[in-house]
Structures are given as C-alpha cells and as structure tokens.
Amino acid sequence: MADRSLSPALRPFDAVGGWTISAVDSLGRFGTFFVEALIAIATPPFKVRAFVDRINYIGYRSLLIILLTGAFTGMVLGLQVYLTLVRFGSEAFLGPAVALSLIRELGPVLAALMVTGRAGSALTAEIGIMRITEQIDALTVMALNPMRYLVAPSILAGLVTFPLMTAIFDVVGIFGGYLVGVELLGLSPGTYFGEMQTFVDMKDIMTGFWKSVSFGVVVTWVCTYKGFNVGHGAEGVARATTQAVVLSSVLILVWDYFMGSILP
Template identity: 60%
Template structure:
C-alpha cells in the first residue's frame, strides 16, 4: 500500500488478472449449477404442477409472438428467395429454399431468441426477485431444494416448449412464404409444396429439432442461473435480467454454429 510502484504498476496488473479469474470462476459456478439442476431433475419427486405452469408460461404464452415472427420471417424469405431465384431462373425451388432455411437454421434460432426475450427474461426477473426477497432462502430453511421447486420445472418446460414452438414457427413460416411466393408472386402451390417435399428429408426435421432442444436447455440454464445468483436490490435484478438475455442470445448463436458444424 502507498508504494507508488505498487499503485501504478501492480494494482492494474492485479485487476487485469482478476478478470479471467472471475470469468473462469463464473463458468465453474454455472457448471455446478447445471450439475445440481440435473441431479434434482432425475431425483424424484418431480413437481409436476410447477412444470405444467412453466409450460403454460414459456410455451403457451410465447405462441403469439412465435406465430407473428414466424409468419413475417417466412414472408421475407418468400420475397428474398423469389428475387434471388428468379435471377437464375429457378423459382420452382422457392418452396424447398424457404423450408430448408426455416427448418435447419431460422426456425430454431429465431424461436429460441424470441423465447429468451419473452420468457427467459421473465424467468430471470422472477427468480431474482425471489432471491432478493429471501424467498429462495425460505425454501432452504423449509428443507426444500430451490432447484427442485424453481429451476427444474423451468428446465423441463423449456426442453418441451422450445422444440414445439420451433415447429410452430417453421409451419407458420412455410405458410407465410407460400402466401408471398404463391399468392403474390405466382409460384403455384404444387410447385411450392412439391419442391419442398422433394428436396427435404427427415434429417432436416431432426437437425432442427436437436438444435431447438439444445437451445431450450441453454435458455433455461442461463436465465435460471442469472436469476438464482442475482445481486442485491432492484439494480441487481435488472442487471441479472439484462445479462441473462445477452448471454443467452450470444450463446444461442455460438452454439448454433457448433451444432451446425457437428450435425451436418
């Protein structure tokens, strides 16, 4: 202390060293959090009623936003696809192009991002408020695991809801693409749906499904973790919510890249 060499040279270095240390520490804590969550997922009893409630919140509650974004994504794909394909004179492939983009890429990613924004942030905020008002501590005192009551239902609900929401997104998107390509730009329904069926197979559907399951787990993991370890006060909760949305969105895109390279 007080030594100028210390203050100007060593302290900044110390601070610099603290950043990777705390990052690694945070990663470790996230890992432990996931481990405990998985433990309580498989250790009965399961709080089935709470799982239903979270499916209602994450799944049913996100349907409107998924239908809206899905329709418009499909419609944009219809437009863009048509103009791109018309340059090379193969607008007959519009159906397969729209379906392929949606099933393999846009469906899982967009649906996951929408769920993060709508439901993930709310999960973080709710857990964060429960943390700062000591409701999580109260569960501990009652000898009940907060993982079992609060985290596991969210994880299971996300694992079930996100793939289903993705499927809804895909179907609505394909119809949206048809609305533009077929009704507006004159690709016949036979060509549109025929090309779609011909050039797609089960692996496309499954790849999208695997991705969306991974994303569902990722959203629940990140958003629950951030809420569970929220800081103090309203500021702590708002910070946690922001971090949860940002981290989860970034991880979805990173994860998407690796899943794509592994799955194809």
C-alpha cells in the first residue's frame, strides 16, 4: 500500500517498490517451500502408505477424465488432420500426424491440465482445509513434519502419475484417431499404424515423457504450496484453489514452450 506521507509524485514509485518486494518475497517462499519438500523427500523413513494414497488420489481417480478427454482429442485430431491432409493427397500421414501431435505436445499438456483441474484443485482444497482446521498445526506440535506427510508424497506421486496419465492419454488418443480415420473415413489400418512406426521414434516419446514428469512436479508443487499458505476461512480455501489451478495451468503452458525449445 502506498505511504500517504509521501509526496504524490513519489507514490507510484513507492507502490511499484512495495509490489516488487512482495513479488520477490512470494517467489522466495515458493522456492523455499520446494527445497523443504525436497529435503522431506530425501529424509527417511519414506511414507509408503501416504505415497500410495496420493497415487490413488492424483492418478487412479483421474483415470476416467483422462480416458474421455484422450479419446475425444484423438477423434478430433483424426477428423481435422484427415480433412487437411486429404486436400494435399497426403492422408496416408494421418497416423504419424495424430501420434506426433499427441506424444510430443497434446498428450503431456492436456493430461496435465485435466489432472490439475480434477486432482490439483482437490489437493489444494484438502491441504487448505487441513490448514484452517488446525490439522497441520496438530502435526507440527506432535513434532511431526507436515511436509513429510502431506507435500513429499504428493510431489513423488505427481512424478509417477503424470507420465502414466500421459501415456494412457496418448494411447487412447491414437485409438480415437484410428476410430475416425480408419473406421469412419476409410483409411487402411496398415497405413495408419505403419506410417506411425516409420515417423515416430524414441526421442519423440522421451520429449513427451520429460514434459509430463516436469508438469507432475510443477502442478503438485504449486497446488500443495497454495494449500499450505491458504488465507482465512472458506473464502481463503476457494481463492487458493482457484489460484492453484490458474497458476498451474499457466505454468504448464509456459514450461511446455521452454521444454519444447530445449528438448530435441
């Protein structure tokens, strides 16, 4: 907030300075939180039960939405890419076009966005409610580190489940494209899968894999951080949940661009 004792000419600078300090402070807290989470991950004993529970929470419970969005993304791709390629007489390349789009780009990004919407928001809300109902304080005063019980298992589960969800999204999407391209539009199955084997190689799969791994870390980091640092009451939880989903989604797209630039 601008200091009213300052002259009007200096107030904009005061406001910009205040905002900058606040932004740097928030970034510092965000980074410190991640370092604390890494320390909690590296410190034994490993919380196997909490980790399995988080895999179920983030991964298994997101399966239906991944199957649905994967199938329809593949079907839309199959239809639109076919209609484009047929103009150039290149419809034989439908298989690799669908597969490369999904494996390199759409699979990791859309799967991450879907899991963020379903599990990331729930993660923030759950931890936020634990914060406002003093359950996190209860852990702390029992001399138990809440980072180890709540954050570390979530980040590890994100590392495991995001690539798995992406793989499922890719496979279902490729079959969605097959359904439209082969079953509805009459392309031969051999052409669809044969050209795919020719054009898709391991480095494309690894690009999608590394993207999904990094999205898993980013989403669980943002969502647990927002839950941990929730404001007061139900409104605070609602705001934190919205911020977590928006920030995660923006970071997925920004990070996707950087990963796409770096990876082969």
